[in-house]
Amino acid sequence: MVIVDGHPAVRAGVRQWLRSARPSIEVLASGGEAGTAWSAPGRDADVVVLGADHGDVASLPAALRRLADAGRRVVVYSALDDARQAARSVELGALCHLGKVDGEERLVAAVRAASTGRAYRGSAVPDGRPALSERESEVLVEWFRSESKELVACRLGISPSTVNSYLERARVKYARDGREAATKSALLARAIQDGLVGLDEL
Known part of the structure; x- marks a missing residue:
């Protein structure tokens, strides 16, 4: 993995935490600019710990x-640990x-995950998860994997209007919990936050 953060003390601390973990986590590189993740040896790391205050904050x-x-x-x-910033980070990937x-x-657990x-x-993400039904969750996950709602309907043996109904119910539940998800990408971000789906499942 690679660590990108503008503060040398933070980089050193994170490196020590990861090395001290059992089993330890190998750190290939660390630096203050995002380019650290793109040049050798950092470019070979699958996981990047990215500080929001690396170099220029606006470039995050x-x-x-x-x-x-x-x-x-x-x-x-x-250091920007409010819920809005956390949601934005997940929406960006x-x-x-x-x-x-x-x-x-928590950092070690997040890196392992x-x-x-x-x-x-993380603690900045609201704890409340909407109480999605099993069918709502199933439709959501299938939609993330599909190119259209019609394809979801075909795969699950339901009508496109029923697919829309399940998706709308999920959106309403997220909005009610203060976590609006008006677009497919926003809904996917919420599902990833809540552990409904992992990137390796898409």
Whole structure:
């Protein structure tokens, strides 16, 4: 894995946490700029711990999106630990957004989860999960894997209007919990946050 953070003390601390984990987690490289993840030896790391305060804070969305689009598994580790920022990170492709108050145990767990393509819930993400029915969850996951609602309907043996109904119910439940998901990408982000689906399942 590779660590990208603008503060040398943070990089050193995270490296020590990962090395001290049992079993230990190998850190291939660390640096203060996103380019660390693209040059040897960091480019060979599947998991990137990305500090929201690396280099220029404004560059985080672009750096995160580029990493996620390339299939890199990103854990955002940031002083910006509010729920809105956490949701934004996941929407951009991060598997987890941790606040720096989360500490060693959560960071190690998040990195281990990311190494297998699974999401991990940080403290900045709201604890409440909507009570989706088994069928609502099934329709959601199938929709994420499909190109159209018609294909979902065909695979599950239901009508497209029924697919729409299940998706709308899920959106309403997320909105009721203060976690709106108006688009497919936003709904996918919520599902990843809640562990309904992992990137390796899509």
